[in-house]
Amino acid sequence: xxxxxxxxxxxxxxxxxxxxxxxxxxxxxxxxxxxxxxxxxxxxxxxxxxxxxxxxxxxxxxxxxxxxxxxxxxxxxxxxxxxxxxxxxxxxxxxxxxxxxxxxxxxxxxxxxxxxxxxxxxxxxxxxxxxxxxxxxxxxxxxxxxxxxxxxxxxxxxxxxxxxxxxxxxxxxxxxxxxxxxxxxxxxxxxxxxxxxxxxxxxxxxxxxxxxxxxxxxxxxxxxxxxxxxxxxxxxxxxxxxxxxxxxxxxxxxxxxxxxxxxxxxxxxxxxxxxxxxxxxxxxxxxxxxxxxxxxxxxxxxxxxxxxxxxxxxxxxxxxxxxxxxxxxxxxxxxxxxxxxxxxxxxxxxxxxxxxxxxxxxxxxxxxxxxxxxxxxxxxxxxxxxxxxxxxxxxxxxxxxxxxxxxxxxxxxxxxxxxxxxxxxxxxxxxxxxxxxxxxxxxxxxxxxxxxxxxxxxxxxxxxxxxxxxxxxxxxxxxxxxxxxxxxxxxxxxxxxxxxxxxxxxxxxxxxxxxxxxxxxxxxxxxxxxxxxxxxxxxxxxxxxxxxxxxxxxxxxxxxxxxxxxxxxxxxxxxxxxxxxxxxxxxxxxxxxxxxxxxxxxxxxxxxxxxxxxxxxxxxxxxxxxxxxxxxxxxxxxxxxxxxxxxxxxxxxxxxxxxxxxxxxxxxxxxxxxxxxxxxxxxxxxxxxxxxxxxxxxxxxxxxxxxxxxxxxxxxxxxxxxxxx
Amino acid sequence: xxxxxxxxxxxxxxxxxxxxxxxxxxxxxxxxxxxxxxxxxxxxxxxxxxxxxxxxxxxxxxxxxxxxxxxxxxxxxxxxxxxxxxxxxxxxxxxxxxxxxxxxxxxxxxxx
Numbered sequence: 001x002x003x004x005x006x007x008x009x010x011x012x013x014x015x016x017x018x019x020x021x022x023x024x025x026x027x028x029x030x031x032x033x034x035x036x037x038x039x040x041x042x043x044x045x046x047x048x049x050x051x052x053x054x055x056x057x058x059x060x061x062x063x064x065x066x067x068x069x070x071x072x073x074x075x076x077x078x079x080x081x082x083x084x085x086x087x088x089x090x091x092x093x094x095x096x097x098x099x100x101x102x103x104x105x106x107x108x109x110x111x112x113x114x115x116x117x118x119x120x121x122x123x124x125x126x127x128x129x130x131x132x133x134x135x136x137x138x139x140x141x142x143x144x145x146x147x148x149x150x151x152x153x154x155x156x157x158x159x160x161x162x163x164x165x166x167x168x169x170x171x172x173x174x175x176x177x178x179x180x181x182x183x184x185x186x187x188x189x190x191x192x193x194x195x196x197x198x199x200x201x202x203x204x205x206x207x208x209x210x211x212x213x214x215x216x217x218x219x220x221x222x223x224x225x226x227x228x229x230x231x232x233x234x235x236x237x238x239x240x241x242x243x244x245x246x247x248x249x250x251x252x253x254x255x256x257x258x259x260x261x262x263x264x265x266x267x268x269x270x271x272x273x274x275x276x277x278x279x280x281x282x283x284x285x286x287x288x289x290x291x292x293x294x295x296x297x298x299x300x301x302x303x304x305x306x307x308x309x310x311x312x313x314x315x316x317x318x319x320x321x322x323x324x325x326x327x328x329x330x331x332x333x334x335x336x337x338x339x340x341x342x343x344x345x346x347x348x349x350x351x352x353x354x355x356x357x358x359x360x361x362x363x364x365x366x367x368x369x370x371x372x373x374x375x376x377x378x379x380x381x382x383x384x385x386x387x388x389x390x391x392x393x394x395x396x397x398x399x400x401x402x403x404x405x406x407x408x409x410x411x412x413x414x415x416x417x418x419x420x421x422x423x424x425x426x427x428x429x430x431x432x433x434x435x436x437x438x439x440x441x442x443x444x445x446x447x448x449x450x451x452x453x454x455x456x457x458x459x460x461x462x463x464x465x466x467x468x469x470x471x472x473x474x475x476x477x478x479x480x481x482x483x484x485x486x487x488x489x490x491x492x493x494x495x496x497x498x499x500x501x502x503x504x505x506x507x508x509x510x511x512x513x514x515x516x517x518x519x520x521x522x523x524x525x526x527x528x529x530x531x532x533x534x535x536x537x538x539x540x541x542x543x544x545x546x547x548x549x550x551x552x553x554x555x556x557x558x559x560x561x562x563x564x565x566x567x568x569x570x571x572x573x574x575x576x577x578x579x580x581x582x583x584x585x586x587x588x589x590x591x592x593x594x595x596x597x598x599x600x601x602x603x604x605x606x607x608x609x610x611x612x613x614x615x616x617x618x619x620x621x622x623x624x625x626x627x628x629x630x631x632x633x634x635x636x637x638x639x640x641x642x643x644x645x646x647x648x649x650x651x652x653x654x655x656x657x658x659x660x661x662x663x664x665x666x667x668x669x670x671x672x673x674x675x676x677x678x679x680x681x682x683x684x685x686x687x688x689x690x691x692x693x694x695x696x697x698x699x700x701x702x703x704x705x706x707x708x709x710x711x712x713x714x715x716x717x718x719x720x721x722x723x724x725x
Numbered sequence: 726x727x728x729x730x731x732x733x734x735x736x737x738x739x740x741x742x743x744x745x746x747x748x749x750x751x752x753x754x755x756x757x758x759x760x761x762x763x764x765x766x767x768x769x770x771x772x773x774x775x776x777x778x779x780x781x782x783x784x785x786x787x788x789x790x791x792x793x794x795x796x797x798x799x800x801x802x803x804x805x806x807x808x809x810x811x812x813x814x815x816x817x818x819x820x821x822x823x824x825x826x827x828x829x830x831x832x833x834x835x836x837x
Contacts, residue, residue, distance in 0.1 A: 194809050196796050196820035200827055238808045242796040249789035250827055 018145075025149055026135065030128030033156030036474060037124040039482035041167045044499075046120045049484040051525060051542050053170035054532030057119050059087065060096045060170075064103055064115050071096070078537040079527065080549060081519050082571060090545065094179075094212025095172050098122070123165040123174035130394075131156035133181040138398050140188045141360075141367055144405040151401035154469075155181075159476040160345035160393035166482055173390055176213030181394050183209055183219055184374075187247065188367045194239025199246030206251045218391055222377060223247065226370045235366060337386045344480075345389055347472045348465050349400040356399025359406055371399060404462065411458040486529070488586065500584065503529070506683035509676050510534035510575070518574040523557070523590055523597060524550055526577065539571060547600070554601035557636045558594065558609055564635045565671040565698065568688050575675060576686045580640045583647070583681040585656035591623060592657065594636050624660040638667035639686055642674060647681075670698040751798045755791060762787035782835040789828045797821040 040049070048057045063071040076087040099118050106113050134155035139148040155161065164173040183205045190198035210216040227244045230236065342350050357375050360368035374395045382392035483489070488500040510520065511534045520536045527541020540550045552571070556564040568576070581589035594614075601609040613630035616622055623637065631637055645653040645666045653662040675687040692701045744752070765784050774780050800809055800817035812820075 193811050194800070195812055196793065196800075196817070196824050200820075200824045204827070238799045238805050242799055245792040246796060246824060249785075249792040250824065250831070 022149070026132060026152060029131050029149070029152045029156045032153075033127045033131050034124040036157055036477050037127060037162060037166045039166070039478050040484055041120065043482070044484055044487055044489075046117060047168060047484060047486060048116070048119060048170050048532070049166070049168040049486065050171070051485070051528050053119075053168070054528040055542065056095055056170050056172070057116070058528075058532045059091060060099050060119055061115060063096050063100045068097070068100075078535075079531055079541050079543075080546065081537050081539045083546065083549065085543070085545075090543070092172055092212050092214065094208060095122075095170070095175055097211075098175055099170075119170040120168045123169055123171075124167050126175050126178045127156065127161070127165050130161070130178040130181055133178055133185055134394060134397055134401075137181055137185040137188065137394075138401050140185065140192065141371065141398065142402055142405065144402075144409050146408055147401045147405035150404050151398050154349060154397035154401055155394060157470065157473040157477075158346060158349060158393050158397055159473055159481065160389050160396070162473070162477050163345065163481045164390050166477070168484060172213040173215075176209060176215060177390065177394065179205055179209040179212060180215070180219065180391065184370075184394075187223055187243070188370060190243035190247065191239060191366055191370075194237070194242045196242060196246045199243045200250055202243075203247045203250035206247070215391060218377075218381075222374060225377070226373050229369055229373055230366060233369070235369075237366075240366070334385055334387070336384055337382070337389065341386065341389070342382075344476065346393070346396055348469050349396045352400030352403045353396045356401070356403040359402055360399070371395065371402075375399060404466075407458065407462060411455050411462075500680055500682070502678035502680050502682035504533060506577070506676060506678045506685060507533035509678075510536055510577075510685065513676075514575060519572050520575050520577055521553060521556065521568065521571070521573040522577040523553065523579075523593060525593070526579070530577065536575075539573065548604055551601045551604040554597035555605055555609055557590075558598045558601055558614075558634050560633045561635055561638070561669070561671045562697075562699070563608070565688075569691075573688050576635075576639065576672065576688065578636065578639045578684050578686075580681055580684055581657050582640065582644065582655040586682055587657050589640075589657065589682075590636060591640055594634075595621065597636070622660070623655060623658050623662070625663040632667065638669055639672070639684060641667055642669055642684070642686075644681070668702070670702045745803075748798060748802060751794060751801075755794055755798070758787050758791045758794065762791070779836050782832040785835075786828065786832040789832075790825065793821055793824050793828065796824075 048054055059071070059074075062074060066074075071093070072088045074087045075084060077084045079085050099115070099122050102122070103113070103115050103118050106118070131152040135148040135152035138151035141147070161177060164171065165177070183202055186198055186202035186205055189195075190202050206216070206219060209219060223244070227240060230240055346353075353375070357372055360371045378388075378392040378395050381388040486503050488502075490498050490500060492498050507530065510518075510530070514536065518536055519539065520530050520534070521539045522530060524540040524542055524544060527538045527543075530536055530538050531541060540546075540553050544550060552567060556567045559567075579586075579589045580591070581587060582591070595611065598609055598611050598614055602611055610630075613628060614621065614634075616626060616628055620626075622628075623631070623641075627637070641662065643666055645662055645664055648654070650664055651661075653664065654660070655662055669686070672686040672688050674684070676685040677683070689698060692698060696704070762784060765780070765787065769780050769784075797817055799805055800812050800820075801814045809817075
């Protein structure tokens with residue numbers, strides 16, 4: 001693709017032909033970016049995938065149905081049941097507003113498209129824009145004609161970005177990465193031109209980004225850091241001052257001492273003579289930095305400036321979350337990635353990335369410093385947390401595009417340099433190096449390739465790599481990142497596809513067979529999906545803003561029935577939903593997540609829930625006959641395995657996930673009754689019983705109904721206490 | 726001590742002699758903005774910050790306007806001509822107007 005761009009046919013090498021080629025190539029890239037994200041829509045259907053997008057989808061539907069002002073003041077009483085959630089103030093509205101605007105624009109153009117389809121296809125559409133933004137950003141970095149196009153291709157199909165932007169993943173990242181790259185482009189542009197207008201545009205897009213994704217903190221850290229590094233390198237310029245302060249004043253309106261100070265000092269330098277300037281500089285710099293530092297430390301320790309949130313803090317102290325906040329550590333995205341993840345997500349870009357960074361050192365202009373700073377930051381954070389691979393991907397694409405285009409520019413020029421001239425030029429540089437005292441790395445020697453064999457060899461191998469990159473990306477996207485978690489698919493022996501649709505079966509049952517306001521208790525993972533698909537109020541959901549409430553659910557799930565029942569009564573729970581994969585071998589079920597429930601509950605009630613009690617004396621986590629009593633009596637265990645043994649002939653009951661044989665005697669439920677179990681037993685829904693009519697406790701009532709009364713009525717009176725009332 | 730006197734005096738003389746009239750006008754405006762900002766801050770310290778949004782938007786308006794005016798001053802100064810090959814003084818003024826409008830829109834929106 002890019003090879004064509006470099007060498008238009010002879011005679012047609014005019015400016016207009018190049019522009020045409022560029023436009024065509026960019027259009028093709030956008031088409032490829034969109035097309036490679038449609039695997040899941042074509043294979044399954046056009047639905048919203050994971051957990052979080054279901055809430056975004058629900059909020060978007062509310063926005064479209066009720067208008068913007070109502071959306072802004074939306075108090076949602078169907079989540080976090082007794083508490084509710086002030087939704088308008090606790091979400092990033094950028095995504096919903098964007099798709100709402102698109103919806104209304106299409107309506108105005110008399111193209112009535114369902115809001116669901118807009119939500120599903122928003123991420124692919126924006127990925128095309130991201131590719132274009134990467135093109136613009138890279139063109140600011142280098143003069144090479146191919147670098148921008150290469151970066152656009154990489155950005156368009158790199159799996160690290162596709163993983164968060166396939167059709168149907170209607171998440172904040174869908175538009176945030178475009179905004180991230182475009183904000184950086186505007187920043188570089190503002191910095192180069194020193195123009196207020198570009199700085200203001202940068203601030204506006206930054207504001208849009210703030211409204212869209214929590215990752216805006218990345219920009220907030222990165223741009224000041226870039227400015228700071230530039231100042232430390234002695235590259236302060238008035239352009240930097242203008243662009244940075246404009247961005248900051250419009251973007252955040254807060255302290256901006258550092259550029260202020262430096263600007264002032266520069267002014268003074270032009271005013272006074274050298275020696276006086278030295279003393280002045282030393283006093284001013286030391287004084288201001290000292291005051292600033294002391295002020296920051298005292299304010300933080302006095303509590304005026306909030307210390308970092310736990311999520312950010314866990315980026316620095318990587319063990320922090322595991323010890324103090326189990327709910328952060330319990331999310332699989334917050335784990336550090338292994339090496340293969342980098343190769344898997346970025347393929348050959350990961351080894352071109354350091355080369356690109358190195359090339360940035362060669363002519364170190366202001367914008368190259370930005371690439372280096374971003375590269376360092378991005379790689380560190382991606383090394384700490386899997387999901388931050390997403391913010392690393394743009395810079396990897398840009399840097400490796402610079403590296404590849406550098407190679408192509410060197411090896412693909414058809415004219416060989418004249419040996420004599422090269423000799424002379426080399427001597428000249430040698431002399432210059434001897435004379436000048438600059439960095440040796442910043443001196444560029446004249447290079448030239450003389451014979452045709454290395455040229456064709458290098459270009460051919462690069463082409464092979466590029467082709468392999470494309471096929472790798474397609475393969476990864478198709479196999480790893482295009483499966484909706486709502487629908488599970490498996491292959492039958494004859495190769496045909498078998499769809500397991502238990503989730504929607506169960507949610508649909510809830511939607512049609514329960515009261516409009518029946519409260520559903522489940523672990524928080526399924527909160528958004530229940531709200532979105534079953535349209536029923538939930539106790540907790542994926543927005544984990546209230547840890548205690550989640551711990552309450554965790555306690556109800558991990559305690560004995562006698563303890564859980566009052567908790568559920570107090571929270572007006574009507575149904576409980578558990579996910580059980582034992583029959584099918586679906587490993588993401590609630591028994592495997594159970595220990596996290598225990599840990600989170602233990603954080604709040606260390607006396608009542610103890611993680612140790614769920615392990616056998618030898619420290620094993622077992623669910624079979626050897627399981628501990630606490631485990632066997634916990635509500636979660638009972639709900640998962642209730643009646644399960646009846647599916648199998650005697651002695652054959654087996655759990656396919658844990659790979660163990662279960663005892664023949666299943667658990668007995670007293671306070672709840674089975675309401676629904678899906679086809680493959682993945683979702684089990686239980687109804688919470690009402691209080692007993694004659695005032696017995698539930699255990700006695702069910703025992704009586706099973707006929708477990710004693711044969712001979714005992715005459716003896718039991719130990720009774722005095723009736724008080 | 727004598728050294729410091731000299732430094733400050735030098736700066737003052739240099740400023741009076743070398744600065745064109747238009748830039749001095751801008752500087753007067755900057756001085757006014759700084760005074761307004763300081764007064765607001767003083768009032769906030771004395772009277773408490775109860776409508777915090779109002780304080781922030783008022784204070785940020787002065788700070789932001791100050792910063793934008795400094796940018797205008799930098800871009801219109803003759804000595805910085807080489808730094809901004811693409812920005813003519815008229816362009817700088819137009820940018821200044823646009824940015825100020827955006828800033829004031831934000832502040833009016835924020836003050837409720």
